[in-house]
Amino acid sequence: MKKVLAVAVSAMLCAAAAQAQIKVGITVSATGPAASLGIPEKNTFDLVPRTIGGQNVTYIVLDDASDTTKAVTNAKKLIAEDKVDVIIGSTTTPTSLAIIDVVAEAETPMLSMAASAKIVDPANPKTKWVFKTPQNDSLMADAIVENMKANGVTTMGYIGFSDAYGESWLHEMRRAAAAAGIKIVADERYNRTDASTMGQVVKLMSLNPQAILVAGSGTPAATPHKELVARGYKGKIYQTHGVANNDWLRVMGKDAEGTLLPAGPMLVWEQLPDSNPVKKVAREYVTAYEAKFGPRSTFGGHAQDAFLLVNAAIPEALKAGKPGTKEFRAALRAALESGREVVGVNGVFKITPQDHNGMDARARQMLTVKDGKWLVVTK
Numbered sequence: 001m002k003k004v005l006a007v008a009v010s011a012m013l014c015a016a017a018a019q020a021q022i023k024v025g026i027t028v029s030a031t032g033p034a035a036s037l038g039i040p041e042k043n044t045f046d047l048v049p050r051t052i053g054g055q056n057v058t059y060i061v062l063d064d065a066s067d068t069t070k071a072v073t074n075a076k077k078l079i080a081e082d083k084v085d086v087i088i089g090s091t092t093t094p095t096s097l098a099i100i101d102v103v104a105e106a107e108t109p110m111l112s113m114a115a116s117a118k119i120v121d122p123a124n125p126k127t128k129w130v131f132k133t134p135q136n137d138s139l140m141a142d143a144i145v146e147n148m149k150a151n152g153v154t155t156m157g158y159i160g161f162s163d164a165y166g167e168s169w170l171h172e173m174r175r176a177a178a179a180a181g182i183k184i185v186a187d188e189r190y191n192r193t194d195a196s197t198m199g200q201v202v203k204l205m206s207l208n209p210q211a212i213l214v215a216g217s218g219t220p221a222a223t224p225h226k227e228l229v230a231r232g233y234k235g236k237i238y239q240t241h242g243v244a245n246n247d248w249l250r251v252m253g254k255d256a257e258g259t260l261l262p263a264g265p266m267l268v269w270e271q272l273p274d275s276n277p278v279k280k281v282a283r284e285y286v287t288a289y290e291a292k293f294g295p296r297s298t299f300g301g302h303a304q305d306a307f308l309l310v311n312a313a314i315p316e317a318l319k320a321g322k323p324g325t326k327e328f329r330a331a332l333r334a335a336l337e338s339g340r341e342v343v344g345v346n347g348v349f350k351i352t353p354q355d356h357n358g359m360d361a362r363a364r365q366m367l368t369v370k371d372g373k374w375l376v377v378t379k
Helices: 003-019 035-044 068-080 094-096 100-106 125-129 137-150 164-180 198-206 219-230 246-256 265-272 276-293 298-317 326-336
Strands: 022-028 057-063 086-089 110-112 129-133 155-161 183-190 210-214 236-239 261-265 341-343 348-350 367-368 373-378
Touching: 022 035, 022 298, 022 341, 035 057, 035 276, 035 298, 057 068, 057 198, 057 246, 068 086, 068 094, 068 100, 068 129, 086 246, 086 298, 094 100, 094 164, 100 125, 100 210, 100 326, 110 219, 110 246, 110 298, 137 164, 137 236, 137 261, 137 367, 155 164, 155 198, 164 183, 164 210, 183 198, 183 219, 198 219, 265 276, 265 298, 265 367, 298 341, 326 367
Parallel strands: 022 057, 022 086, 086 110, 110 129, 155 183, 155 210, 210 236, 236 261
Antiparallel strands: 261 367, 341 348, 367 373
């Protein structure tokens, strides 16, 4: 009888432990046009600890194939079937925007790994539950325009994705360029899956702008850039932080030489002064990532920052409720926006109720490409 009772008690304890387990749902674009971004994000979750605040953590990773419909399906599954406490994802702006309604209705915190400020627009009440780790495109647009102005650029052309990413970047560039007295002479769009952008590039070059910004992400951002180089464009070519990975460098080859872009400090941590607060955290992550998966990617860094934010928030949330409960999710959301500083690999976060990104100028470095490598621009 005692043996049976002991077994029953043991089973009850195991069940309680299982119920208390923290569940993190992850949806990434590991295939499709954004795969060069999503794969390093997926890889990163193989490196993170499986316990936080003394509690076991289960990471449930799904692939949304860079598709908005699939991203919504994944989010619904993670919430309804897997009962996750928080969602990390998705990889791109369109897929992240697509799942905001889902997490808001379920009152489940979400940390996006996409750039657009619209993902955390405080004017949208549904973003109460939404946070994001990449730098806002507004912060990076300012860096690009500052560099353009320093280089005497007064006219520029724009070619970007024909989706929410491209629209957001055009909005921010219009704002920043107007303030700096730089005229956008034309803007063109293309799809992530387009094999050619010849028509758009010919139109841009006919207006002879001093600089052209390609507002794309991952390897699809190489398409118009390579076309510009092939047609002998002599002005400065800028990219966004959406290309800050080695896959883009590989696809671009020698055509990347001289490209200018803003990116997170993780990519060039070796070139940072020891006084930079990000350097130590970035070094530890990059060392672990490259030992297992090869060259670093800023997008893997966005996943690591999502983990670091969740890691900092969970101990506080555990004081208010048990994992798997509405109280825990609400406390986790509150802890994420508490205003404490969290040092990440791509910047220092100070998230507040008014700012669900919480990054400042410490989250950006202006880079160029020289001999196939990233180099900090010193002027």
